[in-house]
Amino acid sequence: MVPRHPRDECGLSESMVSLQGIHKYYGDLEPRLHVLKGINLEVGKGEFLSITGTSGSGKSTLLNLLGCLDIPTEGSYFLGGRDVSKQTDNELSRIRNEDIGFIFQSFQLIPQLTVLENVQVPLLYGEHSISEKEDYCRGILDSVGLSHRLTHQPSQLSGGECQRVAIARSLVNDPLLLLADEPTGNLDSKTGDEVLELMDELHGQGRAIIMITHDLEVARRSERQVKIKDGLIMEERK
Ligand SMILES: Nc1ncnc2c1ncn2[C@@H]1O[C@H](COP(=O)(O)OP(=O)(O)OP(=O)(O)O)[C@@H](O)[C@H]1O
């Protein structure tokens, strides 16, 4: 099974992600909660960006917008040169499934499925045969060092192994962009470090990564750091 290479297909502009004047309010009744207050952010192809900020500053809110899991109250979002607000619901689900890989603090694996089955979930509706999908996913699991855990269930794995399964699943559709929300938040520092090394490798392969973290040490592992403060993005100096 040959992975797609959307980076080559869709004639992307230099920016992978372009956010312009993004505001996000929660609630319908006044006073509404104004969380994002005019975010402008450009993330290039293959860039590894971290976003820090205090608890409640809007990091997950921003990541949900980037992942097309929510929509901004105001402002525009271009992903791979396409205006996200102009996509149909079907196209948005396709983008979430194929163009974006999600990695969460809590792994979000399906407990009843084996490691190999969990990684195959994003391919459920693809046209390839079961054995092609299995071979392809075995290869991805091998690349994250888990070929010895294919038939285990998540409850039989360590936290670091669970996160590597989640990373393997996020890679299945060869996404344009990887979004990680506190990927090391549930891990001890050594295991967290192994996960960060894996993210470094993915960055080395030219993948764009946006990683949310409240941990400045973790943020320093990225190529570029920004911080959300008072609903706005502040560029951090290295
Ligand atoms: N669905 C929602 N409805 C209403 N308010 C929300 C919703 N999601 C988040 N908020 C509020 O928006 C603010 C920002 O939340 P968000 O989860 O984005 O913060 P965060 O920076 O990710 O925090 P943490 O570091 O604790 O994960 C908080 O005040 C939160 O209570």
Ligand SMILES: [Mg+2]
């Ligand atoms: Mg959060």
